Amino acid sequence: MTNNQQEYQLVVGLEIHAELKTASKMFCGCRNDPFAAPQPNIHTCPVCLGLLGGLPVPNKKAIEWTVKLGLALNCQVNLFSKFDRKHYFYPDLPKGYQISQYDIPFCYHGRLDTPQGTVKVRRIHLEEDTGKLLHKTIDGRAQSLIDFNRSGVPLVEIVTEPDITSADQAKAFARQVRQIVRYLDISNADMEQGGMRLEANVSMKTASRPQLPNYKVEIKNINSFRFLEQAIEHERRRQRKILDSGRTPDQSTRGWDADAQQTVSQRSKEEAQDYRYFPDPDIPPIRLTPATVDRLNKELPELPAAKLERWQRQYQLEERFAQPMAAERHQAEWLDEVLAAAARTDLPANRLVSALVNKKITVEPGTDPEQVIAAYHQLTSSDEVDSTQLAAAIDQVLADNPDAVTKYQAGQDQLLNFLLGQTIAAIKRRDKLDVDAKAVRTALQARLKDLIRPGRSATS
Amino acid sequence: MTSLKTPSLPNRLTIAQALELLRAKQLSHQELYQALRQQISQSNDQLNVYLAQEPEAEEIAHRYADLPLKGLPLAVKDNFSTQRLVTTASSKILDAYRPPYESTVTRRLQQAGGVVLGKTNLDAWAHGSSTETSDFGRSLNPRNTEYLPGGSSGGSAAAVAADLCLGSIGSETAGSIRQPASWCGVVGLKPSYGRVSRYGVVPMGSSLDSPGPITKTVEDAALLLNAMAGHDPLDATTSPQAVPDFTRALGQSIKGFKIGVLYLDTPGLEEVAPVYHHQLQVLSELGAELEPASGLEPRLAISVYTVVQRGEVSSNLAKLDGIRYGRDRSYFGGEAKRRILLGTFTLSKGYADKYYVLAQQVRTLFVQDFERLFQRYDVLVSPSTPGYAKKIGASEGATMFGELEDMLAEPSSITGLPGVSVPCYRDEASNLYLGLNVVAPMWREDLVIQVADAFERHTPWNCWRSPDWARSAHADNNRSPNHD
Numbered sequence: 035m036t037n038n039q040q041e042y043q044l045v046v047g048l049e050i051h052a053e054l055k056t057a058s059k060m061f062c063g064c065r066n067d068p069f070a071a072p073q074p075n076i077h078t079c080p081v082c083l084g085l086l087g088g089l090p091v092p093n094k095k096a097i098e099w100t101v102k103l104g105l106a107l108n109c110q111v112n113l114f115s116k117f118d119r120k121h122y123f124y125p126d127l128p129k130g131y132q133i134s135q136y137d138i139p140f141c142y143h144g145r146l147d148t149p150q151g152t153v154k155v156r157r158i159h160l161e162e163d164t165g166k167l168l169h170k171t172i173d174g175r176a177q178s179l180i181d182f183n184r185s186g187v188p189l190v191e192i193v194t195e196p197d198i199t200s201a202d203q204a205k206a207f208a209r210q211v212r213q214i215v216r217y218l219d220i221s222n223a224d225m226e227q228g229g230m231r232l233e234a235n236v237s238m239k240t241a242s243r244p245q246l247p248n249y250k251v252e253i254k255n256i257n258s259f260r261f262l263e264q265a266i267e268h269e270r271r272r273q274r275k276i277l278d279s280g281r282t283p284d285q286s287t288r289g290w291d292a293d294a295q296q297t298v299s300q301r302s303k304e305e306a307q308d309y310r311y312f313p314d315p316d317i318p319p320i321r322l323t324p325a326t327v328d329r330l331n332k333e334l335p336e337l338p339a340a341k342l343e344r345w346q347r348q349y350q351l352e353e354r355f356a357q358p359m360a361a362e363r364h365q366a367e368w369l370d371e372v373l374a375a376a377a378r379t380d381l382p383a384n385r386l387v388s389a390l391v392n393k394k395i396t397v398e399p400g401t402d403p404e405q406v407i408a409a410y411h412q413l414t415s416s417d418e419v420d421s422t423q424l425a426a427a428i429d430q431v432l433a434d435n436p437d438a439v440t441k442y443q444a445g446q447d448q449l450l451n452f453l454l455g456q457t458i459a460a461i462k463r464r465d466k467l468d469v470d471a472k473a474v475r476t477a478l479q480a481r482l483k484d485l486i487r488p489g490r491s492a493t494s
Numbered sequence: 495m496t497s498l499k500t501p502s503l504p505n506r507l508t509i510a511q512a513l514e515l516l517r518a519k520q521l522s523h524q525e526l527y528q529a530l531r532q533q534i535s536q537s538n539d540q541l542n543v544y545l546a547q548e549p550e551a552e553e554i555a556h557r558y559a560d561l562p563l564k565g566l567p568l569a570v571k572d573n574f575s576t577q578r579l580v581t582t583a584s585s586k587i588l589d590a591y592r593p594p595y596e597s598t599v600t601r602r603l604q605q606a607g608g609v610v611l612g613k614t615n616l617d618a619w620a621h622g623s624s625t626e627t628s629d630f631g632r633s634l635n636p637r638n639t640e641y642l643p644g645g646s647s648g649g650s651a652a653a654v655a656a657d658l659c660l661g662s663i664g665s666e667t668a669g670s671i672r673q674p675a676s677w678c679g680v681v682g683l684k685p686s687y688g689r690v691s692r693y694g695v696v697p698m699g700s701s702l703d704s705p706g707p708i709t710k711t712v713e714d715a716a717l718l719l720n721a722m723a724g725h726d727p728l729d730a731t732t733s734p735q736a737v738p739d740f741t742r743a744l745g746q747s748i749k750g751f752k753i754g755v756l757y758l759d760t761p762g763l764e765e766v767a768p769v770y771h772h773q774l775q776v777l778s779e780l781g782a783e784l785e786p787a788s789g790l791e792p793r794l795a796i797s798v799y800t801v802v803q804r805g806e807v808s809s810n811l812a813k814l815d816g817i818r819y820g821r822d823r824s825y826f827g828g829e830a831k832r833r834i835l836l837g838t839f840t841l842s843k844g845y846a847d848k849y850y851v852l853a854q855q856v857r858t859l860f861v862q863d864f865e866r867l868f869q870r871y872d873v874l875v876s877p878s879t880p881g882y883a884k885k886i887g888a889s890e891g892a893t894m895f896g897e898l899e900d901m902l903a904e905p906s907s908i909t910g911l912p913g914v915s916v917p918c919y920r921d922e923a924s925n926l927y928l929g930l931n932v933v934a935p936m937w938r939e940d941l942v943i944q945v946a947d948a949f950e951r952h953t954p955w956n957c958w959r960s961p962d963w964a965r966s967a968h969a970d971n972n973r974s975p976n977h978d
Binding site for chain 2: 079080084085086087088089090091092119121123125128129130131308310311312315316317318
């Protein structure tokens with residue numbers, strides 16, 4: 035370790051793949067259901083098997099969904115786009131090339147706000163997934179088998195700018211993306227099954243210099259948010275060590291070894307591939323009309339960020355209660371109905387939602403809002419039954435603050451608010467309960483009234 | 495409707511004739527298929543036309559008797575996927591490949607009542623213009639067996655010329671239908687790109703490949719095109735527009751047509767140019783207005799075609815990775831290897847802009863050039879090839895053999911235009927033919943059929959329409975012996 039250690043800034047860009055859940059595959063009529071298929075190689079045809087003479091016909095729905103995702107991530111949409119062939123050899127790629135998009139993706143120049151700052155989205159393009167290799171031992175011999183059920187499944191790739199500055203932010207971004215694709219109902223985004231896959235490009239720059247570093251390390255095939263965070267964090271420490279010693283980390287591709295808790299080298303830059311991209315002559319260019327984009331924009335559901343903002347504005351709902359309820363679209367939309375019903379009866383949104391979040395009311399999402407409100411009333415009335423707790427807290431506060439009581443009794447009404455605050459704080463502290471301020475105020479006023487009756491002085 | 499005479503052997507019938515005789519019950523499937531079997535057993539070993547034959551052709555024909563094509567026997571180039579017959583593309587890599595699915599073209603022909611009698615030889619992967627790159631040996635030109643039939647659809651053209659079928663199917667990337675048709679003295683029609691589905695055709699140059707009929711007469715070509723053409727939901731590059739009945743263009747006057755004559759002054763054509771000038775007069779006599787026209791230099795099209803097609807070939811053959819289809823890449827012949835290497839190079843990073851992108855830009859210039867020409871002309875005519883068929887062995891060691899032979903078809907191929915080659919002269923000494931290439935704007939196959947049909951009906955060069963031409967004294971005297 036040298037004395038003149040630099041301050042480094044982490045530079046991270048993400049590539050996120052998500053399989054779209056269209057009914058059929060990207061370029062053929064085969065069923066798009068690779069995870070539930072009862073047998074390998076049953077959802078296949080000449081096109082997704084890459085047979086000679088098979089021709090791709092693009093799935094319109096997959097294209098529209100990609101555009102929707104782009105609109106949800108505040109992207110521009112290319113009204114003229116095309117598919118390109120990306121060539122490489124791998125046994126799970128039957129044509130010897132993958133149909134992808136090279137220089138004209140459907141969407142570009144987007145952004146998504148994370149709690150740690152805005153992340154720009156460079157592009158979103160559409161491509162086809164590969165088959166799946168299975169390595170098995172059959173009759174004592176190691177065998178590699180190929181299942182083409184997944185071959186040709188539509189796959190969107192979201193590529194960010196290197197705007198991400200921490201592992202935490204990378205995780206937040208990826209989570210938000212998953213939340214959005216689920217809101218859009220275009221992908222199950224199941225990480226464990228590989229329906230959503232993460233790659234991180236990680237490097238470190240000197241904090242004082244604005245330029246990007248002259249190297250990057252690609253971490254491939256990360257299949258959980260936790261691993262993403264751990265892998266980036268590990269890379270940060272690894273690269274820092276190298277930089278501190280005055281060297282530059284190698285441009286390379288690495289993978290995350292969850293058992294060893296470290297990234298491991300997979301490929302160095304010498305083996306960098308030339309994919310020989312060219313426009314797929316089997317697929318005419320795709321032309322979208324502004325009217326189509328407009329329609330897709332109108333079809334977008336209210337997205338999580340907008341929902342939280344509106345709940346705040348409309349119901350003064352605090353983010354800590356709102357956030358968990360917005361996690362999933364069907365739950366959030368149900369909560370919208372509950373909040374609207376609650377507002378009609380002047381029920382305090384924060385108390386109601388906090389009761390839901392803290393499972394004080396246990397109802398399934400989708401339950402009739404009236405039933406939810408009834409359950410809430412039952413909960414709060416059972417709070418009143420527990421009036422001994424409230425009475426005990428009030429008595430304690432009054433005993434601890436004799437001056438305030440005397441002054442209130444002498445006509446300084448504003449001290450009621452002070453005593454009220456103390457009481458609520460005491461209840462929260464002791465019983466970990468949220469209380470209805472109105473109810474406490476009423477009980478407090480009643481108790482103070484009692485006190486001024488002759489012979490019942492609290493100070494005696 | 496025609497002045498055709500019924501030949502003594504049913505295999506010498508045209509499709510139109512056979513349909514008429516079958517309808518009139520003057521011909522049976524048995525007679526027809528027996529004659530074919532006999533002819534095939536006599537000459538297939540020598541000509542090397544069929545790589546595979548349907549053993550139950552006649553039985554199938556009986557089942558198709560009530561369909562429009564009534565169970566007529568067709569030869570199909572061996573790059574169309576057929577479930578019943580091995581599909582090799584004339585490459586040893588595929589010598590045991592039986593596709594699990596049917597190409598759209600053969601499916602449609604069968605649905606219309608055509609029987610796939612057999613699969614015909616081609617240049618391996620359709621790479622060539624001679625059939626000499628076939629891994630199963632070259633085919634011979636039935637007009638003169640010292641000569642090549644041309645290619646890549648050489649087997650299909652030879653099958654027609656030798657009466658080993660009533661009609662055949664080929665595919666053209668640039669000249670692969672029209673050049674062998676020209677060399678074999680038969681009719682070859684290359685439809686507009688996107689008019690006929692490529693689904694199930696072993697891909698070569700995907701942005702160029704156009705399946706089409708090779709037949710005895712223009713009329714037969716129209717009949718087969720009717721059965722093949724039209725939008726295919728399995729091929730995104732097929733056009734959704736409606737398909738006209740192409741037979742309606744038959745027997746129509748071409749009076750008042752403006753026809754541009756292309757390429758006769760191209761270097762290398764000195765020998766045959768006078769023949770074309772002479773033969774083209776019949777079009778003027780039929781009331782068309784002929785005029786020398788000039789288009790972009792066809793040699794430029796060779797460059798465009800070579801770069802685009804090699805790039806697409808290198809990509810399309812990537813699936814032959816040795817994991818499926820039985821044999822590995824070492825079984826590729828020399829021509830395929832050369833094309834894969836050149837295509838891989840021209841698509842490589844740093845070179846794609848220089849070659850592939852530039853070629854596509856020049857391709858656009860050709861499109862614009864034809865648009866300009868078609869503002870003035872209804873159709874364009876030119877020689878189909880620079881000359882007569884070449885002798886066997888001619889392609890060996892000549893790596894640009896095909897490009898030079900197909901030079902005159904390449905401008906219309908890279909622009910996707912429809913064209914037909916119709917026999918326009920026969921050299922008595924060699925018994926070899928020249929072909930006239932008629933090209934029309936996109937989707938106007940009807941125009942090329944109309945003009946080629948008129949030419950065919952008013953000249954003696956079609957040996958099925960004029961079976962006794964051989965007895966005529968001199969070619970020049972019998973240019974129009976049997977006007978309708």
